[in-house]
Amino acid sequence: MRKQVPGAAASLLVIGATSEIAVATVKEFIARYPKTSWQIHLLGRNDAALAQLAADFHCSWGHYDTSMTPEEQQACLPEGAIDYCLCAVGYLGPQFVAEHEPHEAALITTANYTGLLPILDAVALRMEAAGHGSLLVISSVAGERGRRSNYYYGAAKAALTAYLSGLRCRLLPHGVHVMTIKPGYVLTRMVAGRKLPPYISARPQTIARDIVTATAQRQPVLYTMWAWRFIMAFTRLIPERIFMHLRKF
Numbered sequence: 566m567r568k569q570v571p572g573a574a575a576s577l578l579v580i581g582a583t584s585e586i587a588v589a590t591v592k593e594f595i596a597r598y599p600k601t602s603w604q605i606h607l608l609g610r611n612d613a614a615l616a617q618l619a620a621d622f623h624c625s626w627g628h629y630d631t632s633m634t635p636e637e638q639q640a641c642l643p644e645g646a647i648d649y650c651l652c653a654v655g656y657l658g659p660q661f662v663a664e665h666e667p668h669e670a671a672l673i674t675t676a677n678y679t680g681l682l683p684i685l686d687a688v689a690l691r692m693e694a695a696g697h698g699s700l701l702v703i704s705s706v707a708g709e710r711g712r713r714s715n716y717y718y719g720a721a722k723a724a725l726t727a728y729l730s731g732l733r734c735r736l737l738p739h740g741v742h743v744m745t746i747k748p749g750y751v752l753t754r755m756v757a758g759r760k761l762p763p764y765i766s767a768r769p770q771t772i773a774r775d776i777v778t779a780t781a782q783r784q785p786v787l788y789t790m791w792a793w794r795f796i797m798a799f800t801r802l803i804p805e806r807i808f809m810h811l812r813k814f
Protein backbone atom coordinates (compact mmCIF):
# COMPACT_ATOMS: atom_id res chain seq x y z
CA MET A 566 0.00 0.00 0.00
CA ARG A 567 1.21 3.52 -0.76
CA LYS A 568 2.45 5.65 2.12
CA GLN A 569 0.27 8.56 3.17
CA VAL A 570 1.71 11.59 4.90
CA PRO A 571 -0.13 14.89 5.36
CA GLY A 572 0.59 17.69 2.91
CA ALA A 573 1.00 21.40 3.56
CA ALA A 574 -2.46 21.53 5.16
CA ALA A 575 -4.58 18.80 6.71
CA SER A 576 -7.77 18.58 8.74
CA LEU A 577 -8.09 16.34 11.79
CA LEU A 578 -11.38 15.54 13.51
CA VAL A 579 -11.12 13.98 16.98
CA ILE A 580 -14.18 12.28 18.49
CA GLY A 581 -13.78 11.66 22.21
CA ALA A 582 -11.09 14.32 22.30
CA THR A 583 -10.71 14.34 26.09
CA SER A 584 -9.36 10.78 25.95
CA GLU A 585 -5.77 10.64 27.16
CA ILE A 586 -4.83 8.54 24.12
CA ALA A 587 -6.53 11.07 21.82
CA VAL A 588 -4.70 14.03 23.35
CA ALA A 589 -1.36 12.22 23.04
CA THR A 590 -2.14 11.34 19.41
CA VAL A 591 -3.02 14.91 18.43
CA LYS A 592 0.29 16.06 19.98
CA GLU A 593 2.12 13.31 18.09
CA PHE A 594 0.56 14.26 14.72
CA ILE A 595 1.59 17.89 15.26
CA ALA A 596 5.11 16.95 16.40
CA ARG A 597 5.66 14.40 13.62
CA TYR A 598 4.50 16.76 10.85
CA PRO A 599 5.53 20.26 11.98
CA LYS A 600 5.38 21.69 8.44
CA THR A 601 1.70 20.78 8.09
CA SER A 602 -0.85 23.46 8.88
CA TRP A 603 -3.32 21.49 11.02
CA GLN A 604 -6.98 22.37 11.10
CA ILE A 605 -8.22 20.50 14.15
CA HIS A 606 -11.79 20.09 15.42
CA LEU A 607 -12.40 18.42 18.79
CA LEU A 608 -15.64 16.67 19.77
CA GLY A 609 -16.59 15.40 23.22
CA ARG A 610 -19.05 15.64 26.07
CA ASN A 611 -17.01 17.56 28.68
CA ASP A 612 -17.37 21.13 27.44
CA ALA A 613 -15.02 22.70 30.00
CA ALA A 614 -12.22 20.23 29.28
CA LEU A 615 -12.76 20.61 25.51
CA ALA A 616 -12.58 24.40 25.70
CA GLN A 617 -9.26 24.11 27.55
CA LEU A 618 -7.87 21.61 25.03
CA ALA A 619 -9.06 23.74 22.11
CA ALA A 620 -7.24 26.74 23.61
CA ASP A 621 -4.06 24.64 23.96
CA PHE A 622 -4.25 23.37 20.37
CA HIS A 623 -5.58 26.67 18.91
CA CYS A 624 -8.50 24.85 17.34
CA SER A 625 -12.30 24.58 17.31
CA TRP A 626 -14.50 22.22 19.33
CA GLY A 627 -18.09 21.02 19.61
CA HIS A 628 -20.30 18.98 21.91
CA TYR A 629 -20.74 15.28 21.18
CA ASP A 630 -22.25 12.44 23.17
CA THR A 631 -23.16 8.92 22.00
CA SER A 632 -26.68 9.44 23.40
CA MET A 633 -27.37 12.17 20.78
CA THR A 634 -29.81 11.38 17.95
CA PRO A 635 -28.38 10.46 14.53
CA GLU A 636 -29.41 13.91 13.23
CA GLU A 637 -27.66 15.66 16.12
CA GLN A 638 -24.56 13.53 15.61
CA GLN A 639 -24.40 14.32 11.90
CA ALA A 640 -24.74 18.02 12.70
CA CYS A 641 -21.58 17.77 14.87
CA LEU A 642 -19.31 17.39 11.86
CA PRO A 643 -17.32 20.46 10.84
CA GLU A 644 -17.68 21.92 7.34
CA GLY A 645 -15.34 20.80 4.56
CA ALA A 646 -13.11 17.81 3.94
CA ILE A 647 -11.96 15.55 6.74
CA ASP A 648 -8.48 14.20 6.01
CA TYR A 649 -8.04 12.37 9.30
CA CYS A 650 -10.60 11.31 11.88
CA LEU A 651 -9.60 9.72 15.17
CA CYS A 652 -12.37 8.20 17.29
CA ALA A 653 -11.28 7.49 20.87
CA VAL A 654 -14.67 7.22 22.56
CA GLY A 655 -14.86 4.31 24.98
CA TYR A 656 -16.45 3.37 28.29
CA LEU A 657 -15.27 0.35 30.27
CA GLY A 658 -18.02 0.64 32.87
CA PRO A 659 -18.34 -1.35 36.07
CA GLN A 660 -18.89 -4.93 34.88
CA PHE A 661 -20.48 -6.02 38.18
CA VAL A 662 -23.10 -3.26 37.96
CA ALA A 663 -23.86 -4.13 34.33
CA GLU A 664 -24.51 -7.74 35.34
CA HIS A 665 -27.37 -6.55 37.58
CA GLU A 666 -28.52 -3.31 35.93
CA PRO A 667 -29.68 -3.51 32.28
CA HIS A 668 -29.35 0.27 32.09
CA GLU A 669 -25.57 0.05 32.75
CA ALA A 670 -25.17 -2.76 30.21
CA ALA A 671 -26.98 -0.61 27.63
CA LEU A 672 -24.76 2.37 28.49
CA ILE A 673 -21.61 0.33 27.83
CA THR A 674 -23.01 -0.95 24.53
CA THR A 675 -24.07 2.53 23.38
CA ALA A 676 -20.80 4.23 24.32
CA ASN A 677 -18.61 1.61 22.63
CA TYR A 678 -20.69 0.63 19.61
CA THR A 679 -24.29 1.52 18.75
CA GLY A 680 -24.03 5.17 19.77
CA LEU A 681 -20.96 5.66 17.59
CA LEU A 682 -22.48 4.41 14.35
CA PRO A 683 -24.25 7.63 13.24
CA ILE A 684 -21.15 9.80 13.48
CA LEU A 685 -18.80 7.16 12.04
CA ASP A 686 -21.18 6.56 9.13
CA ALA A 687 -21.37 10.32 8.50
CA VAL A 688 -17.56 10.61 8.47
CA ALA A 689 -17.32 7.56 6.19
CA LEU A 690 -19.76 9.09 3.68
CA ARG A 691 -17.87 12.40 3.73
CA MET A 692 -14.54 10.62 3.06
CA GLU A 693 -16.09 8.40 0.40
CA ALA A 694 -17.43 11.46 -1.44
CA ALA A 695 -14.03 13.18 -1.20
CA GLY A 696 -12.22 10.04 -2.41
CA HIS A 697 -9.68 10.14 0.39
CA GLY A 698 -9.23 10.16 4.17
CA SER A 699 -8.07 8.08 7.10
CA LEU A 700 -10.66 6.92 9.63
CA LEU A 701 -8.79 5.78 12.75
CA VAL A 702 -10.98 4.12 15.37
CA ILE A 703 -9.87 2.77 18.73
CA SER A 704 -11.39 -0.62 19.49
CA SER A 705 -9.66 -3.02 21.89
CA VAL A 706 -8.07 -6.44 22.25
CA ALA A 707 -10.96 -7.01 24.66
CA GLY A 708 -13.13 -7.50 21.56
CA GLU A 709 -11.27 -10.67 20.58
CA ARG A 710 -12.56 -12.99 23.30
CA GLY A 711 -15.27 -12.58 25.91
CA ARG A 712 -13.80 -12.49 29.43
CA ARG A 713 -15.70 -12.78 32.69
CA SER A 714 -14.25 -9.47 33.91
CA ASN A 715 -15.41 -7.23 31.03
CA TYR A 716 -17.69 -9.04 28.59
CA TYR A 717 -20.18 -6.19 28.05
CA TYR A 718 -17.33 -3.91 27.02
CA GLY A 719 -15.64 -6.73 25.07
CA ALA A 720 -18.83 -7.62 23.19
CA ALA A 721 -19.37 -3.98 22.15
CA LYS A 722 -15.73 -3.69 21.02
CA ALA A 723 -16.08 -6.97 19.08
CA ALA A 724 -19.07 -5.49 17.25
CA LEU A 725 -17.11 -2.28 16.58
CA THR A 726 -14.19 -4.31 15.20
CA ALA A 727 -16.50 -6.29 12.87
CA TYR A 728 -18.20 -3.07 11.71
CA LEU A 729 -14.80 -1.50 10.92
CA SER A 730 -13.70 -4.59 9.02
CA GLY A 731 -16.71 -4.35 6.72
CA LEU A 732 -16.43 -0.58 6.39
CA ARG A 733 -12.76 -0.93 5.40
CA CYS A 734 -13.69 -3.36 2.61
CA ARG A 735 -16.41 -1.01 1.36
CA LEU A 736 -14.27 2.13 1.38
CA LEU A 737 -11.02 0.66 0.03
CA PRO A 738 -11.99 1.14 -3.66
CA HIS A 739 -12.85 4.77 -2.84
CA GLY A 740 -9.34 5.56 -1.58
CA VAL A 741 -10.35 5.73 2.08
CA HIS A 742 -8.20 4.13 4.76
CA VAL A 743 -9.99 2.61 7.76
CA MET A 744 -7.77 1.52 10.64
CA THR A 745 -8.88 -0.57 13.62
CA ILE A 746 -6.68 0.26 16.59
CA LYS A 747 -6.45 -2.50 19.20
CA PRO A 748 -4.63 -1.38 22.31
CA GLY A 749 -3.86 -3.77 25.14
CA TYR A 750 -3.46 -2.19 28.57
CA VAL A 751 -2.91 1.58 28.45
CA LEU A 752 -2.14 3.59 31.58
CA THR A 753 -4.99 6.10 31.44
CA ARG A 754 -7.78 7.06 33.85
CA MET A 755 -9.92 4.32 32.25
CA VAL A 756 -7.91 1.70 34.13
CA ALA A 757 -6.79 3.86 37.07
CA GLY A 758 -6.45 1.89 40.30
CA ARG A 759 -6.13 -1.50 38.56
CA LYS A 760 -3.04 -3.65 39.01
CA LEU A 761 -1.72 -4.18 35.47
CA PRO A 762 1.31 -6.21 34.34
CA PRO A 763 4.00 -3.56 33.69
CA TYR A 764 5.68 -5.22 30.68
CA ILE A 765 2.52 -5.20 28.59
CA SER A 766 1.09 -1.88 29.80
CA ALA A 767 1.85 1.19 27.70
CA ARG A 768 1.75 4.92 28.25
CA PRO A 769 -0.64 6.87 25.98
CA GLN A 770 2.37 8.49 24.28
CA THR A 771 3.59 5.05 23.12
CA ILE A 772 0.16 4.24 21.68
CA ALA A 773 0.09 7.65 19.97
CA ARG A 774 3.44 7.04 18.26
CA ASP A 775 2.23 3.67 16.99
CA ILE A 776 -1.02 5.21 15.69
CA VAL A 777 0.73 7.98 13.74
CA THR A 778 3.28 5.55 12.24
CA ALA A 779 0.60 3.00 11.28
CA THR A 780 -1.54 5.76 9.74
CA ALA A 781 1.26 6.75 7.36
CA GLN A 782 1.67 3.07 6.45
CA ARG A 783 -2.10 2.76 5.90
CA GLN A 784 -2.24 -0.32 8.10
CA PRO A 785 -5.69 -1.94 8.35
CA VAL A 786 -5.29 -3.21 11.93
CA LEU A 787 -2.89 -2.00 14.60
CA TYR A 788 -2.09 -3.94 17.78
CA THR A 789 -0.40 -1.68 20.30
CA MET A 790 1.88 -2.62 22.07
CA TRP A 791 2.91 -5.09 19.31
CA ALA A 792 3.23 -7.99 21.81
CA TRP A 793 -0.58 -8.02 22.04
CA ARG A 794 -0.84 -9.45 18.52
CA PHE A 795 0.84 -12.63 19.81
CA ILE A 796 -0.90 -12.64 23.19
CA MET A 797 -4.29 -12.49 21.47
CA ALA A 798 -3.33 -15.08 18.82
CA PHE A 799 -2.55 -17.45 21.68
CA THR A 800 -5.66 -16.46 23.66
CA ARG A 801 -7.93 -17.12 20.66
CA LEU A 802 -6.44 -20.63 20.29
CA ILE A 803 -7.39 -21.80 23.80
CA PRO A 804 -10.36 -24.19 23.46
CA GLU A 805 -13.57 -22.90 25.07
CA ARG A 806 -13.76 -25.99 27.35
CA ILE A 807 -10.44 -24.93 28.91
CA PHE A 808 -10.95 -21.17 28.62
CA MET A 809 -14.13 -21.19 30.70
CA HIS A 810 -12.22 -22.62 33.69
CA LEU A 811 -9.33 -20.13 33.58
CA ARG A 812 -9.84 -17.75 36.48
CA LYS A 813 -7.27 -15.27 35.11
CA PHE A 814 -9.68 -14.62 32.29
Ligand SMILES: NC(=O)c1ccc[n+]([C@@H]2O[C@H](COP(=O)([O-])OP(=O)(O)OC[C@H]3O[C@@H](n4cnc5c(N)ncnc54)[C@H](OP(=O)(O)O)[C@@H]3O)[C@@H](O)[C@H]2O)c1
Nearest residue numbers: 581583584585586630631653654655676705750751753755
Ligand atom coordinates in the same frame (compact mmCIF):
# COMPACT_ATOMS: atom_id res chain seq x y z
N1 LIG B 1 -6.93 2.44 28.65
C1 LIG B 1 -6.91 1.18 28.20
O1 LIG B 1 -6.34 0.26 28.84
C2 LIG B 1 -7.57 0.86 26.88
C3 LIG B 1 -7.35 -0.42 26.34
C4 LIG B 1 -7.94 -0.75 25.13
C5 LIG B 1 -8.72 0.17 24.47
N2 LIG B 1 -8.92 1.41 25.02
C6 LIG B 1 -9.76 2.32 24.28
O2 LIG B 1 -9.04 3.50 24.00
C7 LIG B 1 -9.97 4.58 23.80
C8 LIG B 1 -9.52 5.79 24.60
O3 LIG B 1 -9.54 5.46 25.99
P1 LIG B 1 -8.55 6.09 27.07
O4 LIG B 1 -7.77 4.96 27.63
O5 LIG B 1 -7.85 7.28 26.50
O6 LIG B 1 -9.58 6.47 28.21
P2 LIG B 1 -10.30 7.86 28.57
O7 LIG B 1 -9.26 8.89 28.83
O8 LIG B 1 -11.25 7.49 29.65
O9 LIG B 1 -11.09 8.24 27.24
C9 LIG B 1 -12.40 7.80 26.96
C10 LIG B 1 -13.06 8.85 26.10
O10 LIG B 1 -14.39 8.43 25.75
C11 LIG B 1 -15.29 9.48 26.08
N3 LIG B 1 -16.62 8.95 26.33
C12 LIG B 1 -16.98 7.96 27.18
N4 LIG B 1 -18.29 7.73 27.11
C13 LIG B 1 -18.78 8.61 26.18
C14 LIG B 1 -20.07 8.87 25.67
N5 LIG B 1 -21.15 8.18 26.08
N6 LIG B 1 -20.21 9.84 24.72
C15 LIG B 1 -19.15 10.54 24.30
N7 LIG B 1 -17.89 10.35 24.77
C16 LIG B 1 -17.72 9.39 25.70
C17 LIG B 1 -14.68 10.14 27.30
O11 LIG B 1 -15.26 11.41 27.53
P3 LIG B 1 -15.22 12.12 28.99
O12 LIG B 1 -13.86 12.75 29.10
O13 LIG B 1 -16.30 13.10 28.93
O14 LIG B 1 -15.43 11.03 30.01
C18 LIG B 1 -13.23 10.19 26.83
O15 LIG B 1 -13.05 11.23 25.91
C19 LIG B 1 -11.34 4.04 24.20
O16 LIG B 1 -12.04 3.65 23.03
C20 LIG B 1 -10.99 2.80 25.02
O17 LIG B 1 -12.05 1.86 24.99
C21 LIG B 1 -8.36 1.78 26.20
